[in-house]
Every structure is written in C-alpha cells, then in structure tokens.
Amino acid sequence: MNMMGRRVGMEPASRGDVPGILNDIGEGAAQATTFAVIDSRKLERECFIRVIRATHRTISITAYSSIQEWGSTAHGNQPCVILLNIGARKASVRSVGEDLATLVAEAAGTPVIVLSESEELRDMLAALDCGAQGYIPASVGVDVIIEAARLTAAGGIFLPSSSLVALREAITKEVDRPTGIEEHFTTRQAAVADALRRGKANKTIAYELNMCESTVKVHIRTIMKKLRASNRTQAAFKLNALFPRDQLDMA
Numbered sequence: 001m002n003m004m005g006r007r008v009g010m011e012p013a014s015r016g017d018v019p020g021i022l023n024d025i026g027e028g029a030a031q032a033t034t035f036a037v038i039d040s041r042k043l044e045r046e047c048f049i050r051v052i053r054a055t056h057r058t059i060s061i062t063a064y065s066s067i068q069e070w071g072s073t074a075h076g077n078q079p080c081v082i083l084l085n086i087g088a089r090k091a092s093v094r095s096v097g098e099d100l101a102t103l104v105a106e107a108a109g110t111p112v113i114v115l116s117e118s119e120e121l122r123d124m125l126a127a128l129d130c131g132a133q134g135y136i137p138a139s140v141g142v143d144v145i146i147e148a149a150r151l152t153a154a155g156g157i158f159l160p161s162s163s164l165v166a167l168r169e170a171i172t173k174e175v176d177r178p179t180g181i182e183e184h185f186t187t188r189q190a191a192v193a194d195a196l197r198r199g200k201a202n203k204t205i206a207y208e209l210n211m212c213e214s215t216v217k218v219h220i221r222t223i224m225k226k227l228r229a230s231n232r233t234q235a236a237f238k239l240n241a242l243f244p245r246d247q248l249d250m251a
Helices: 028-033 042-055 066-074 097-107 122-131 142-153 161-176 188-198 200-207 214-227 232-242 245-250
Strands: 034-038 060-064 081-087 111-114 136-139
Touching: 034 066, 042 060, 042 081, 042 142, 060 066, 066 097, 066 142, 081 097, 081 142, 097 111, 097 161, 111 232, 122 136, 122 161, 136 142, 136 245, 188 200, 188 232, 214 232, 232 245
Parallel strands: 034 060, 034 081, 081 111, 111 136
Antiparallel strands: none
C-alpha cells in the first residue's frame, strides 16, 4: 500500500477538537461539500442523510440504493466524495471487493470511502487495496465522517486511529517473532549450516557430522541456493544475519 505523497488522517475527538492534519486540508477541500452516499438499506440510508442535512446545512448529500443506481443517475451531479456503506456483511469488504473496485474505476478520480461495522485491520487494508481512499467504522461519529470526507477530497487517505495502533502491533509481532531454522532447513542441513557459519572446512564438517564429504558439498550447495548466496563467505554472513546463533546450535 503506497501512501507516499498522501496525507493520512486520524480520527478526531470532536468537531471542535480536530487535529492539525485535518484542519490543514486547504481552502478547496473546505469548499468541497457535495457528498454521495450509497447504501442498500433504506432506513439506514434515509437516517444518515437526514442527520447530515440537519447538522451540516452547507453540505449537499444525495443518496443511492446501489452502485448501479449511482452509475445511472449521478452523472452531471458529480460529488466530491462517495461514501459506500456496506453495513455488517459477514465477509465485510471481501464480499464487495469487486463492486468496490468497479465503483472506484467508474468514479474516475472521485475519492471513495467505505463505511462498515467491521473494525478489523484486514478489512481496512482490503478496502484500500480495492482503491478506496478511506475506511470509516461504525464506532465513529458524523463529524468524523465529514472531516474524513474533506480530507480525502484534498487527496489524503483516512483510517481510524485504532487501525494504526493495530498495524503497529502487527508489525511489532512480526518483527519480534523469531524465524525458526526448521522452517528453512532439514536437521542435517541445519547442522551443516552451523558448521559453515563457523568457517569450518568440508572435510572437518564431514568428520564431525559423520557424513561423506560429497554429502557435505551437496548440503552446502542447497544451503547457498536457499540463501541466494554466490559463495561460502556470503552464505556464512547471511546465516549469521538471519538466524540467532542458538537456533543453529540447537538444530
């Protein structure tokens, strides 16, 4: 997910206390107040637009029951942002990924924001992968939706602050999780790799591991291939860099 050159918004506490990154979205974005909402659920759709119209009178919002209805009637009334409310579908974004991608393509540059009850990080990332420029869970309020819409209209990407915390935790767990030597080498290969990283000669490795020298050479070639190393020195360096010494010692 490439976010270079774009600004990522975080969820504000309230309309009166919006972080600077949302305040500093430019004069053009502040004036961009034509929204479109797509929601197949009539009650939720009507409630949403009535709340927007009652609380944000400067915003013009048009509702559609489907992507198809928007596509057939919205031309000539191009909004600055399209809000796609997918509700509480079991598979969430993954169940509407194709439709979302189609909407993004037909929107021709108009940013699309996904509204969903899911707060799963994978759903948020799936929405961005489909081309959406924002993801808003049901736990946020109307004011946040408005500010998020304005941010995406200015070219930014919006994700709730909770998603950034979850992403950081996921990255930390991945970095902290040691990669087991057993996932890459067999027991005998790991033993040869341990000797190789210590700079031992093939004849010494064969004697210590009670195997033929030709077998040692085969194992070393396999290890070098897996490591994409061009010589023994490079292989030893990569082994020391990729695996803690005690992993090979215990293999």
